Amino acid sequence: MAAAFQQQIFALDARFNAYRAPNNPSFKTLYIRRRSQLLRENSKFKDIDTIKKYLHVRSQLLQRRYGVQDNISLCSSSSRARSTSKASLATDDFPVNTKKKNDMTISENYAFTGVHHIFDQHVEQVSVVKFANNDKSKLACASHDGSISVCDVTATPPAVTAVLRGHTKPVTDVDWSAMNELLVSCGLDGALCLWAAPAARRLRRVPDPRGRALHAIAFQPSNNNMVIAGNDRGMVQVVNISTGIYPRGGSSVLGGIVTSIACESSGRMFWAANDKGLIVSYVVSGAGALSKLRRLALRGAVSCISWSPWLARHPALLVNANDNSLYLFRIADRDGSLVLKKRFDIHHSSHSIRSTFCPIMSFRRGVCVVSGSEDSCVYFLDIEGHAEQPVVNKLQGHAAPVLGVSFSYDESLLATSDVTGLVIIWRRG
Incomplete structure (x- = not known):
């Protein structure tokens, strides 16, 4: 779950990275690299509800900060609830095939x-x-x-x-x-x-x-x-x-x-x-x-x-x-x-x-x-x-x-x- 959490947060930051310091590409790259490092060091969250709330709040803040609409936000309010026992976070943007055991084995x-x-x-x-x-x-x-x-x-x-x-x-x-x-x-x-x-x-x-x-x-x-x-x-x-x-x-x-x-x-x-x-x-x-x-x-x-x-x-x-x-x-x-x-x-x-x-x-x-x-x-x-x-x-x-x-x-x-x-x-x- 920690790895999936890290990926979703990283993906959200990467998506909005295009709007950060448009005249300073070096800063944008430095920011996203540092963000990745911090996520690796602090990816200890285990409560899926807390993670989903964090993603939603961070997405809203970034949208307001840069004045853009994130049409493919990672944490949509319409996301369906999925099983919290899976290794992957459950949102519509990260589909998990739970129908067959073999599919989950492939995913892992x-x-x-x-x-x-x-x-x-x-x-x-x-x-x-x-x-x-x-x-x-x-x-x-x-x-x-x-x-x-x-x-x-x-x-x-x-x-x-x-x-x-x-x-x-x-x-x-x-x-x-x-x-x-x-x-x-x-x-x-x-x-x-x-x-x-x-x-x-x-x-x-x-x-x-x-x-x-x-x-x-x-x-x-x-x-x-x-x-x-x-x-x-x-x-x-x-x-x-x-x-x-x-x-x-x-x-x-x-x-x-x-x-x-x-x-x-x-x-x-x-x-x-x-x-x-x-x-x-x-x-x-x-x-x-x-x-x-x-x-x-x-x-x-x-x-x-x-x-x-x-x-x-x-x-x-x-x-x-x-x-x-x-x-x-x-x-x-x-x-x-x-x-x-x-x-x-x-x-x-x-x-x-x-x-x-x-x-x-x-x-x-x-x-x-x-x-x-x-x-x-x-x-x-x-x-x-x-x-x-x-x-x-x-x-x-x-x-x-x-x-x-x-x-x-x-x-x-x-x-x-x-x-x-x-x-x-x-x-x-």
């Missing part, structure tokens, strides 16, 4: 309600956050301020260990190499940059051969000398990052703006998506040559695709599209054909929203994915359950659309980012 498994740390080193939106492979201490954040920050999340206190500057325009994507010794990034300046992560040093800068803006990047899993990139002229291209050479046959026309790339773990096949709603599977040879396999068209622009082996079940692709949808596809064959399994409603119409599979979902009851949303929330969705309400947890701590989401490999930490540049690290409750 994915109770990321505590705020571990808040990073505020970026002054513009952070579109991508990505934990290192099998290392929960390292987190990369790609920002539209033209930089990439590398954070040590498990240090005491957590800290920014490096800020990588080499792009002249917004950074749109970033990826870790298999052993985490390298980072690759791309940006609207048309540059693909390779970084030595431990030394915070740029090793290579490779321009797009047509001088076009780059929107998506990924290491080829079986050969980290190869990187797959997508630009705003619809070109999917393979580049040897060690030499800066684009191999013969290593480019293909997808069309539109290539917005996302996802590779299967073997490196044989990957999928690329664009802003026209088209998803195409590709096979890549050892020399870097590309061949198109299968295609699928959606109604909305795709902003993110992610792959999962789903272990004993079947491989799957998770897709965010700006028709307010999160799609789950089953990968039906070795050609990457996609069969729709489920669709979920997500607030997504204009921003580049991302989602991810929970990395060790097979070891827990239920199977969940996590997605950002334009309503400033982070949603945990049960993709195997049959309940009408698939949301098993909702985090409210951002005061702006949530763009990036990333799990640490052991699921102990979750990183989320928003359009203001704020990055929140959540810990398992």
